[in-house]
Amino acid sequence: MTEPRYRVRARHTADTVTVYQAYRPGIGGPAARHGRFPAAWKRDRMTWIKPSFLWMMYRCGWGLKEGQETVLAVEIGRDGFDWALRNSCLSHYVPDLYESQAAWKQELRRSPARVQWDPERNLRFTPLPYRSLQLGLSGEAAARYADEWIVGITDVTPLAREVHGLVRAGDLAAATALLPEELPCPVADDMPAHVRG
Numbered sequence: 001m002t003e004p005r006y007r008v009r010a011r012h013t014a015d016t017v018t019v020y021q022a023y024r025p026g027i028g029g030p031a032a033r034h035g036r037f038p039a040a041w042k043r044d045r046m047t048w049i050k051p052s053f054l055w056m057m058y059r060c061g062w063g064l065k066e067g068q069e070t071v072l073a074v075e076i077g078r079d080g081f082d083w084a085l086r087n088s089c090l091s092h093y094v095p096d097l098y099e100s101q102a103a104w105k106q107e108l109r110r111s112p113a114r115v116q117w118d119p120e121r122n123l124r125f126t127p128l129p130y131r132s133l134q135l136g137l138s139g140e141a142a143a144r145y146a147d148e149w150i151v152g153i154t155d156v157t158p159l160a161r162e163v164h165g166l167v168r169a170g171d172l173a174a175a176t177a178l179l180p181e182e183l184p185c186p187v188a189d190d191m192p193a194h195v196r197g
Contacts, residue, residue, distance in 0.1 A: 017051060020055075021074060024067045024070065046136045073156045075154075083141075084135055089104070
């Protein structure tokens with residue numbers, strides 16, 4: 001079957017969704033050890049969560065980019081994830097989805113979450129013909145994420161390095177076998193159109 005251009009795919013259970021972020025060790029290390037973000041984590045900035053492991057690897061360069069050396073798998077409650085999707089606005093204007101550019105800008109200012117669809121990547125970071133969800137959280141959404149939604153935080157930097165090593169060695173089959181299993185994540189029919197794809 002052909003993968004739809006827009007579809008939420010994630011490692012998930014009935015109650016949780018796993019998303020990925022990368023931070024400098026001073027934030028990522030304590031977060032993984034204590035299962036919550038330390039005081040140094042900036043609540044007043046937009047934080048982007050990504051259900052795609054490979055898109056996170058593309059963004060942080062396998063955890064080798066400065067300031068993104070610690071890769072975290074953050075397991076959050078499904079209720080929180082759904083709340084963010086319901087209270088989101090698309091990060092860019094699409095005429096078919098909004099009455100006008102002014103209406104979109106008003107929605108953007110009002111919404112504590114932003115949805116962005118970027119080309120999914122393969123192990124060599126080549127863009128694929130379908131999109132991967134990024135979810136930006138600010139204000140109330142960022143506070144809920146940090147204080148209410150987190151079920152657990154795991155440092156997956158060793159996994160990132162192991163997969164990267166296999167890719168560099170040309171063993172894509174072994175690298176693929178280590179990837180987290182990301183399956184289609186059901187989205188309710190009453191979600192905003194920009195989430196349903």
